[in-house]
Amino acid sequence: MLCAADVGPLMSIHLKLVNAKKTIEIGVYTGYSLLLTALSLPKDGKIIAIDPDREMFELGLPIIKKVGVKHKVDFINSPALPFLDKQLEDPKNEGSFDSAFVDADKVNNMNYHERLVKLVRVGGIILYDNTLWGGTVSWKDDLTLDKRMKTIRAAVIELNKYLASDNRC
Ligand SMILES: C[S@@+](CC[C@H](N)C(=O)[O-])C[C@H]1O[C@@H](n2cnc3c(N)ncnc32)[C@H](O)[C@@H]1O
Incomplete structure (x- = not known):
């Protein structure tokens, strides 16, 4: 799944605000957010784009x-x-x-965060997609969600709470 269309311009603004030149992307799929990032970086910018699924990356590669x-x-x-x-x-x-x-994979967001806080410079930016998880993070409970949605909702809530209290961010 691609990130939402309005995420692209928002990402672009953030990248420009921190004068990003070297970036890292976790979760590429067909490369929509990758393309938007690449277009927002200067000519000599670099993106390390990580995904275990090469087939999907290659599907979008001709556009890149x-x-x-x-x-x-x-x-x-x-x-x-x-x-x-x-x-x-x-x-x-x-x-x-x-x-x-x-x-x-949202269940690893906390693991990514701990590593990215070390890899990204002070004054840089770490962006997470799906922090509202379709609005479900504000629900009182998860009773109507299936098992996968429940697991991801819980992981997203955990990350959001952690980020709100992480004084490094
Ligand atoms: C929602 S899609 C990414 C969409 C992309 N960011 C975009 O907006 O165009 C999620 C991607 O995460 C990848 N993924 C799943 N587990 C991963 C892992 N452990 N490490 C890196 N990527 C992973 C999947 O293969 C999938 O391509």
């Missing part, structure tokens, strides 16, 4: 090539956690990213 931003994209065909951990093995990578966008 057509608009001339392929040189900005470094696709990593892997689940994100092992890649982030590898990056953190080298202290030089700490604070080396200007921004991150997270739109993957």
Whole structure:
């Protein structure tokens, strides 16, 4: 699933606000948010784009090539956690990213957050998609949701609460 159409311009504004040049994206799918990010970065900008599903990335790749931003994209065909951990093995990578966008398996959002806070520089930005999870985070309970929706809602609520109290953010 692509992020919503209005997320794109919002992302673009945030990227420009922090003068983002080097970014990381977790959850690429067919590359809609990746394309928007690539278009928002300067000519020598770089995006490390991570997704275990190469097939979907390749479906959208012709568009990324057509608009001339392929040189900005470094696709990593892997689940994100092992890649982030590898990056953190080298202290030089700490604070080396200007921004991150997270739109993957929501149950890992807290794990991504802990790693991204180290990888993204102070004054950079970490963006999470789906923080309202279709509005369900404001519901009194989750009784009418199926098991998958319940699990994701709980993970999103946990992240939102954590972010609200995380004094590093
Ligand atoms: C909602 S889609 C991403 C949509 C994309 N950000 C956009 O707006 O165009 C979620 C993606 O997360 C990927 N994903 C799932 N688990 C992942 C993981 N552990 N690490 C990285 N990506 C993962 C899926 O393969 C899927 O392509």
